[in-house]
Amino acid sequence: ARHPKVGNCVLLGAGATLLGPIRIGDGANIGACSMVLEDVPAYSVAVGVPARIISRKQLPQQQQSTESPALTMDTTLLFYDI
Numbered sequence: 001a002r003h004p005k006v007g008n009c010v011l012l013g014a015g016a017t018l019l020g021p022i023r024i025g026d027g028a029n030i031g032a033c034s035m036v037l038e039d040v041p042a043y044s045v046a047v048g049v050p051a052r053i054i055s056r057k058q059l060p061q062q063q064q065s066t067e068s069p070a071l072t073m074d075t076t077l078l079f080y081d082i
Contacts, residue, residue, distance in 0.1 A: 007042065027057075 004018035007025050012018075013032030024030065025042030034051040045055040 004036075 002021050004020070005023045006012075006018070007023070007028065009027050010024050011029045013030055013034065015033040016030045017035045018024065018030075019035065019037055022036060022039050024036070024040045025044065027043040028040045029045045030036060030040065030051065031045070031047030033049070034047050035049045036046060036051040038051075040046045040051070040053065041056060043057040044053050046053050
């Protein structure tokens with residue numbers, strides 16, 4: 001498998017590029033114009049060229065079993081000093 005695998009409820013920003021045999025976890029957010037070269041864990045935010053993880057969200061055990069991850073997905077963007 002040499003193509004990217006994208007999980008459920010993933011937000012891909014405009015112009016985002018996914019290269020290689022990588023996996024984007026469920027509920028992840030990829031910033032606009034980012035170039036992703038490595039795996040992105042579930043419910044993480046990745047931005048930049050090359051993309052870096054700037055935020056990770058650990059869901060409580062009760063929410064992880066939800067049938068629709070979109071119901072608990074946090075799409076707020078916090079300001080980070082990169």
